[in-house]
Amino acid sequence: MSRQRAPHVLIIVQNLPVPLDRRVWLECKALRAAGYEVSVICPKGPGDPAYAVLDGVHLYKYAPPKQAEGLAGYAWEFVYCWLRTAALTLKVRKRARFHVMQACNPPDTYWALALPWKLLDGVKFIFDHHDLNPEVFRSRFGEPKELGGKVQLAILKWLERRTFRTADRVISTNTSYQDIAVRRGGVPREHTTVVRSGPDTSVMRPTHADADLRRGGKHLVAYLGIMGPQDGVDGVLLAADRIVHHHGRTDFRFVLLGFGDCLDDLKKQCTDLGLDDYVEFTGRVGPEQISRYLSAASVGLSPDPRSPLNDVSTMNKTMEYMAYALPVVAYRLTETVVSGGECAVYVEPGDSDGLADAVVALSDDPAKRAELGAAGRRRAEQVLDWRPQAQAYVGVYDELLGFASAGPFPDGWPAVDRRSADQQAEKLVDQWGNRLVDLRDDAALREFAATRALTLQDESERATGPTAS
Incomplete structure (x- = not known):
């Protein structure tokens, strides 16, 4: 042809x-x-x-x-x-x-x-x-x-x-x-x-977090994905119940991004557990909302229970968390470990108490969040x-x-940071105008992964414009 x-x-x-x-x-x-x-x-x-x-x-x-x-x-x-x-x-x-x-x-x-x-x-x-x-x-x-x-x-x-x-x-x-x-x-x-x-890591990349998305909490825990019977989202609510009511951690908030057959049942379970003040259900979300929430969150959850399907399936959410430098807590499933490598905290499948305890421990350890978040982002860029x-x-x-196509990148391999040399002095923003984390600076990436906040240098650049490098 x-x-x-x-x-x-x-x-x-x-x-x-x-x-x-x-x-x-x-x-x-x-x-x-x-x-x-x-x-x-x-x-x-x-x-x-x-x-x-x-x-x-x-x-x-x-x-x-x-x-x-x-x-x-x-x-x-x-x-x-x-x-x-x-x-x-x-x-x-x-x-x-x-x-x-x-x-x-x-x-x-x-x-x-x-x-x-x-x-x-x-x-x-x-x-x-x-x-x-x-x-x-x-x-x-x-x-x-x-x-x-x-x-x-x-x-x-x-x-x-x-x-x-x-x-x-x-x-x-x-x-x-x-x-x-x-x-x-x-x-x-x-x-x-x-x-x-x-994930397309030239597009899916962290932005400076909107603290309002945490709804007054210190830590935001995110779940992204379909909410069907096989997805284990009920386990997220059980973990939230343990974090809030057993550990007494009222500084946590939870956001469940997505929809599915179990959404109405999950909302009822949330109310029954007394978690309505702590859990937000967004319903269907678009790319900008995903970017803003995953950039504001402290931890991303992959709660898929072990099953004949889940153990051999690749969970997109795990890789997407990593693209946003978001530390991951996941159940130890075969393909989830293939995706996450050493960039996640793994818990035995079905142990919602263990999931909750791991979330609390990771949230209280900014150095570990810095390590996992930055390593996850680099793995997303280089491997996934x-x-x-x-x-x-x-x-x-x-x-x-038999077609001699131009290939998926006819204009050349896209760089993660798309600024050219003459754009160094411009602010780095995504397509919606949200300020992006500078991924060229490993120290700044680790700081963001730990705090989900602007560094002092970033704050200075916000006021005066970033310096050339």
Whole structure:
């Protein structure tokens, strides 16, 4: 395929709207930078139009179904989303022929949509493997003992196998998922590529904290992510209860950033525990809110309980905390340790008392927070960053299609600190005007990780403008 004719990629997402789905949006931007045409089909978020073009990406959206309840409700949700997506593929095709369909699970049903396009129009199929649906089932319901549960699990395994076998290439979020694609899906290892959901550390970086977000407290403890049955957010509230009522630490505040099936139950649990004055639920949040809260927090929590799913899954929140130089307390899960390395405090899974005690100990130890926060930021930059992942991701398309793309960074490898030499005297701010931490100065980074506050030098620079260096 010649470079003059840019291939068209159609990405299908059911779990989240785009660009709210951060991984998929990074993928879209990488493909666009490399010269590909990109369309996305996904559910609408609040206030989203049915069609829009954002940063050159064509977004086709359908009204999401009502929240599912019970087996019949989930089955209807899958059928509804599949049919709405199928209809929109025709609309995309009417505008422009697409050469590749990428499906992001859950669910594992879009192989059945890709198959006729493969047969009738020569479309290639790439499976972006986000979740292990058989493990999701086991994590929520345990190993089935009744016939009905065994049948449901067998169907999930069959759908997963069909997805693997229909795919021309498989993109795995970590090596554990890659091994499952090879072992359980029968995918040749050379047809699999690991693309981690690493943070874009040139964008996700700490800002000088807004103390008002701590709501009068000394320490703010943050949780960022989906709030489903498998995410362990109830354990955050149990830890908060122990910190406030057992340790008597009324100087702590907690913020839970995100949404999910369990949000209403979590709010009720919070009230029942007498924590409404200490816990804030933000609901759905955008990039600026995430940046401001994670920059103001003292500790980030990864409370995912051990389960067949969680133990082999990469938790994006852990890496995002690290990008903001936020010290992490996490349950010791296999892939969480792979992400965090030695830059986190680990607690045995399910020990909410231990989680609480670790949060208190870390909050009361500014030197440890400085060490973990600064090391976490450097690990995010040097090991986990999205930039090498973007190269691997675009490489899958280039190889499959024989397309000589410009690569995800046609203008050169982006620097973490984007100021050029003639910009040294300008204030360093993000796209929303928030003052950024100067990451070139290791001492300033450690100071920020410990205090989440401006240093005396920063305060002076705020008044007079930063000096050249």
